[in-house]
Amino acid sequence: MLKVKQLKISYGGILAVNGIDLEVRTGELVSLIGSNGAGKTSTLKAIAGMISWQSGEILFNEVPSSGKSYELLARGMALVPEGRGIFTRMTVLENLQMGAYSRKDGEIEVDLEKMYSFFPRIKERSKQLAGTLSGGEQQMVAMARALMSRPKLLLLDEPSMGLSPILVDTIFEVIERIAKAGMTILLVEQNAQRALEISDRAYVLESGQISIEGKAEDLIKDPRVSAAYLGA
Numbered sequence: 001m002l003k004v005k006q007l008k009i010s011y012g013g014i015l016a017v018n019g020i021d022l023e024v025r026t027g028e029l030v031s032l033i034g035s036n037g038a039g040k041t042s043t044l045k046a047i048a049g050m051i052s053w054q055s056g057e058i059l060f061n062e063v064p065s066s067g068k069s070y071e072l073l074a075r076g077m078a079l080v081p082e083g084r085g086i087f088t089r090m091t092v093l094e095n096l097q098m099g100a101y102s103r104k105d106g107e108i109e110v111d112l113e114k115m116y117s118f119f120p121r122i123k124e125r126s127k128q129l130a131g132t133l134s135g136g137e138q139q140m141v142a143m144a145r146a147l148m149s150r151p152k153l154l155l156l157d158e159p160s161m162g163l164s165p166i167l168v169d170t171i172f173e174v175i176e177r178i179a180k181a182g183m184t185i186l187l188v189e190q191n192a193q194r195a196l197e198i199s200d201r202a203y204v205l206e207s208g209q210i211s212i213e214g215k216a217e218d219l220i221k222d223p224r225v226s227a228a229y230l231g232a
């Protein structure tokens with residue numbers, strides 16, 4: 001579904017991403033892990049058309065990316081950005097409805113109920129202004145809003161960042177459930193252990209280059225990965 005070939009991204013002449021290749025096949029949950037500043041967020045933003053890239057190619061369902069986020073969204077790519085990006089002055093319900101604004105089918109109510117079943121916590125708060133929610137609840141709203149667009153590919157940038165351990169559990173459980181329901185997901189995470197536990201495959205990004213890639217179950221046992229990223 002997604003193919004990235006020899007992607008290079010630079011900021012003011014400094015290469016942040018230096019020629020990476022990655023692929024996400026339909027139905028897969030793929031993680032991109034790596035330390036601070038490795039280039040994970042830049043990669044995800046380029047895929048979503050939020051920033052331009054220097055060279056290389058991004059194919060979404062075999063079609064080269066236009067680099068325009070609204071076109072990619074219309075074609076079924078939804079990004080949940082780092083720092084969430086929800087509408088703080090709208091209620092939870094309004095945020096979810098905004099996620100579905102371009103849909104013309106009559107199943108929006110059905111999907112709202114589905115989101116509330118994934119995240120019972122935000123159901124109780126559907127009339128509350130999103131800006132008054134806790135960090136974890138805002139993360140849930142951001143994910144639910146993205147899912148309301150019925151994406152083909154869901155891009156998640158550090159969904160566990162800044163959350164309490166219990167909420168981290170909740171978020172990873174929901175990602176796993178969404179993946180098992182058939183969603184194709186590219187997950188950027190610093191919490192490599194948790195990301196690998198739920199992923200099919202993963203890529204390790206180091207200083208703008210892919211250093212290791214493979215099945216998540218193999219990476220979790222790989223001494224290079226455990227020494228650098230799993231706190232072993």
Ligand code: ATP
Pocket residue numbers: 011012016034035036037038039040041042043190
């Ligand atoms: P983190 O987990 O800390 O977000 P990351 O792996 O997502 O890290 P990026 O945010 O992609 O890494 O950053 C990669 C490199 O590009 C870093 O050295 C960063 O300082 C630099 N960078 C990112 N955004 C910009 C920008 N807008 N202008 C200049 N440099 C940037």
